[in-house]
Amino acid sequence: MSAKVLTITSGKGGVGKTTATANIGAALAKRGQKVACIDADIGLRNLDVVMGLENRIVYDLVDAVEGRCRLNQAMIKDKYIPGLYLIPSAQTRDKTAVSPSDMIRLCNGLRSDLDWILIDSPAGIERGFKNAIAPADEVLVITNPEVSAVRDADRIIGIVEAEEKGSPRLLLNRLDPEMVKQNNMLSADDVVDLLAIHLLGIIPEDKAVLISTNKGTPIALDEKSLAGQAYRNIAQRLLGEDVPLLDLDKGSGFFKRISSVFGSGEKQHG
């Protein structure tokens, strides 16, 4: 086995890097893959919270890098899914505690036992981001259909290309088909047109995501959730399976169905 290192990054904060890391990790592990999620946001750790593993932390990323523990001691087993692990970041240190070459060494030490290493990048383009992309075989850029998030994604794509990591793939998070239809939100086409990179998946706006991250149970395991379905599709595409992107405009498409669900839900409340 030799794991593929996938870094999830965005530039802007709050667009869903951590949620995406936890859910893609869960969806991949659910399909029998052995996955480690690394929280590279040293000083502001929260991947452990989203994965519901906060109370199991003994050693963290900085301990592993500085040799205070063995690598596998810093790997926390997931509660629900076998084959899913978390390497949490340190809460008490800052980004300078780890260097890009430390991250490359760490990932190389993990590769032989795993299928995937997912790295949750911090926001920004400074040291923490550099740490997160240094070991990456592939970069996923996540953005929201929002002008400022797309602008930052564009900047990040430029930097990733300059680092010769290849063209990153795009995740569009929190798309609200109803708002797009009313011309109040950028459409997937608008975003892809500007960023000009391959679109790996679209995750629809879904209140269930917030509930699941608060509970620490991945939405990707919720068979009824549409966002969960989107994450499962993304995992399948990462495994090389050909799952069509669901089209908003086609009458029989996936998003048509979501929008009608949203529509009826709102009517009940109103």
Added chain:
Amino acid sequence: MQAQKFEVKGIKNGVLVEVKDGDWQTQEEAVLQHIDHNQGFFEGARLVVDVGNRALKSPELASLRNALSDREIKLWAVLSTSLVTEQASQDLGLAIKVDQSLSEPEKDSINSLLEGDEAVFLKRTLRSGHKVKHPGHIVVLGDVNPGAELVAGGNIIVWGKLRGVVHAGAMGDTEAVVCSLDLSPTQLRIADKISISPPRKGKARPEIAQLEDGQVTARDWSKFTKK
């Protein structure tokens, strides 16, 4: 323009200034004055100065270097056929040879009319945070996204969507033009005039922007060619 005291060219990793014959003090002053007038263009540049066969000593080169660094410009190399000058630049840790590949493409092409008409060609998407400066023309085959910036001494042509900031005629050429298939820049400057895109009605069409009576004016490309 008055008798040229020097010539500015874009090269691979910086800007080359070829200083013509004449008293060094006067020439140096003229170069610095030119730089002060075109701050936006030179700021942050790596400068290569070709002094020809002049024999310059370390103090003269050091004073040039300091004057440039006061203006946020790095003196990268001094080119000269004089051994004295070469020795002095090496003493100061300056390079004495650089790759001039972009500045010399027409060396063998006999046509002197081409002089000053160099262009860079970029076949790629220019993304937020990218900045391209060139003393000649800039041609982009691809989109220029918001947050990207193009600064050209000459014209700018974007075969794609232009949404970033562009500055044509950055060294004062009021005849410079900006063309694009979709001309929607964040900001468009020609020489010292600054403008922003008016909202567009309908579909994007190829347009050309230039100065008309001192105002930046964009026209439909088809109407421009009929003139």
